[in-house]
């Protein structure tokens with residue numbers, strides 16, 4: 001009928017269900033490395049309120065397995081079944097590490113062909129429910145089916161971790177992506193699996209460092225890898241006296257869910273001889289080592305999702321390796337950061353990029369100066385720069401501004417402010433010289449020249465770069 005809109009008509013539809021075998025096979029490759037895949041399961045444990053997560057790698061030829069066991073809330077039968085649905089549905093709270101309903105399935109199948117999940121919900125009852133997602137079963141049936149695993153088919157290493165606690169065990173079997181199957185019983189295959197434990201521990205110690213250090217309220221976490229406690233790796237070495245925390249910034253960013261805030265904290269790490277000892281310097285280098293660990297550390301709900309690199313704001317450079325900048329956002333800004341299923345790739349929102357470019361220039365310049373001075377030590381010995389007090393991560397309680405804010409010029413977010421305050425060559429610029437002369441003249445006129453001398457002496461200790469740039 002003329003004038004009647006298409007939408008007003010009743011639509012004819014056909015349901016097109018994805019072909020299970022092909023879909024599941026292609027979802028194995030959404031970009032997980034083994035440590036990232038394990039971290040995705042630890043996310044789930046954190047969301048379930050776990051205080052301990054034990055990761056174990058066990059070599060037994062083709063029967064080798066990897067197990068991630070937590071003491072969290074566990075799941076009832078319906079939730080367990082739902083947990084193995086691609087695109088599983090539940091409510092998320094504001095700081096939830098989960099988002100898409102994919103992680104458990106896609107992270108697990110990125111490494112293995114069979115994932116078995118056992119869960120115990122109540123301490124009063126010993127009841128443990130077990131389900132399995134088996135790629136060979138799905139390949140054979142081409143149906144979205146999971147297996148109900150009877151008590152007789154549950155090996156002790158699957159259910160033992162749940163003997164005295166509620167919680168969830170995820171067991172990866174048939175590790176086709178990890179083991180070298182040309183000789184699955186060989187020493188090479190064994191070494192290859194067990195070597196991965198160190199890489200997993202290092203990665204978990206980095207991405208969950210705030211949780212491990214007890215800095216996330218209500219989420220104190222311990223992680224064990226093959227029985228060894230994982231140490232938190234703090235990218236900013238905030239325990240080191242000579243680390244400099246530059247002024248923090250809150251940058252408003254627009255996203256689908258409205259406006260959100262990204263909290264920015266730049267740090268310049270001490271140069272080698274100002275670390276408390278050589279071991280601390282080596283450890284500060286990080287899993288990717290000094291050069292590649294410089295740059296942006298992006299935290300989503302306190303969990304690190306990018307660890308270094310400058311997101312194309314500048315290039316990685318030996319001279320700026322001491323510069324590391326924390327960016328914190330909460331999941332309401334996910335869309336602005338382009339968070340994807342593996343939560344591994346982020347893009348910087350344009351408005352954030354514009355605002356932090358001058359902050360990055362400033363921290364890079366100060367890091368460069370520190371690096372250069374370390375090279376000329378012996379001839380020019382500078383004191384270390386100290387923040388005096390360590391900054392508290394934003395999540396760990398009331399925000400405290402580091403005292404470096406008083407030491408360094410308030411770094412407005414405009415490049416001009418930064419440029420005029422710190423001159424990169426180490427020689428005072430005309431503006432810097434004029435500033436020094438004006439301050440000295442004002443001190444003399446006020447009869448406070450001696451006070452100025454004491455202030456300058458103090459500045460040389462607390463911010464030698466600034467004193468030097470002003471010609472003092």
Ligand SMILES: Nc1ncnc2c1ncn2[C@@H]1O[C@H](COP(=O)(O)OP(=O)(O)OP(=O)(O)O)[C@@H](O)[C@H]1O
Pocket residue numbers: 043044045048070072073074075079082083084088089090097098099100101102103104105167168341
């Ligand atoms: N260790 C666990 N303890 C309790 N519940 C769990 C655990 N692991 C998974 N679940 C349940 O299974 C669901 C699916 O997990 P999955 O990782 O696939 O998705 P998600 O965490 O909701 O989102 P994302 O894809 O962002 O990780 C979770 O939402 C949760 O309800």
Ligand SMILES: [Mg+2]
Pocket residue numbers: 040043044097098099102103104
């Ligand atoms: Mg998840």
